[in-house]
Amino acid sequence: MNPDNPVVQLCAQGMSAEAEGRGADARALFLRAWEAATDDYEACVAAHYLARHQPTPEETLRWNRKCLARADRVGDERVRxxxxxxxxxxxxxxxxxxxxxxxxxxxxxxxxxxxDLPPGPYADWLRLCVARGLRATVPQAENPVRDLLTRLCERADLDALALLLPAAMGGLGTAEDEERLTTVLRMLHAERRLPAPEQAALSELITLRSPSCEASAHGVGSK
Incomplete structure (x- = not known):
């Protein structure tokens, strides 16, 4: 985004106000940006920030739909x-x-x-958000991976959690994601450093998943 663009400048000021806990000021600045927009791109940017400062889900949805409509009208690399x-x-x-x-x-x-996002913390964070949203849209079934994660959390095994959490919680239900999770489970098992019950749970998980990581869309990342 062009930092010299007046709409972008207003949104930047709004983000600063937001970071300082001045929600009302932030919303006012984003509204000014919306009113100052002269094309679909500028309106898209302003609507994105305004959507974050709405009092109800209905208004949040309305502004996000406005943003989507404007992005579709732009239709180029700027909004990709x-x-x-x-x-x-x-x-x-x-x-x-x-x-x-x-x-x-x-x-x-x-x-x-x-x-479409460049690799980095923002992309990683958004992937986790999307995976969480996908899980929220399907009935929750028994999940032995989550059971293992709970045990690791109780023991504060940060090394194991650092390895397993991204694959378990960021999976989107694709075959690639399922294979990634199975690979991580095997790596953790190969270390042979977990307590015996957890090591046994890993063995069972790998056995269950190994045939072909079947039904990938129903894996951890999509529940």
């Missing part, structure tokens, strides 16, 4: 990286409103656009 966050925000608002079916549609759309 907006879509994962935008669809994820719409999905969260729809979940808050109880529309699980449409929420899942948007979380799936967000998952499909994550590759």
């Amino acid at each position: 990286g907006f879509y994962p966050s935008l669809h994820g925000s719409i999905g969260r608002a729809l979940l808050d409103l109880g529309d699980v079916t449409e929420a899942r549609t948007h979380f799936e759309a967000a998952a499909g656009r994550l590759a």
Whole structure:
């Protein structure tokens, strides 16, 4: 984004106010940005920030839909990286409103656009958010990986958690994600440093998942 653009400058000021805990000031600045917008791109940027400062899920959804419509009108590289966050925000608002079916549609759309983001902390964070949204749209079943994670958390085994959490909680239900999780489980098992009950649980998990990581869409990342 062009830092000299007046709308971008107003949004930057709004972000600073937001970081300082001045929510009302931030919302006023974002509203000024919306009113100052002269094209679809500027309106898209302003609507994105305004959506974060709405009092109800209905208003949050309305502003995110405005943002999506403007992004679609722009339709070029400037908005390519907006879509994962935008669809994820719409999905969260729809979940808050109880529309699980449409929420899942948007979380799936967000998952499909994550590759448009450059690698880094923001992309990692957004992937976790999208994975969480996908899990929230399907009935929760027994999950032995989560049981293992609970044991590791209780013991504060940070090394094991650092290895396992990204694969377990950031999976989007693809075959690649499922294979990644199985590989991580095998790596952790190969260290042979966990207490015997956890080591046995790892063996059982690997055995269950090994045949082909079948039904990938129903794996940890999609529940």
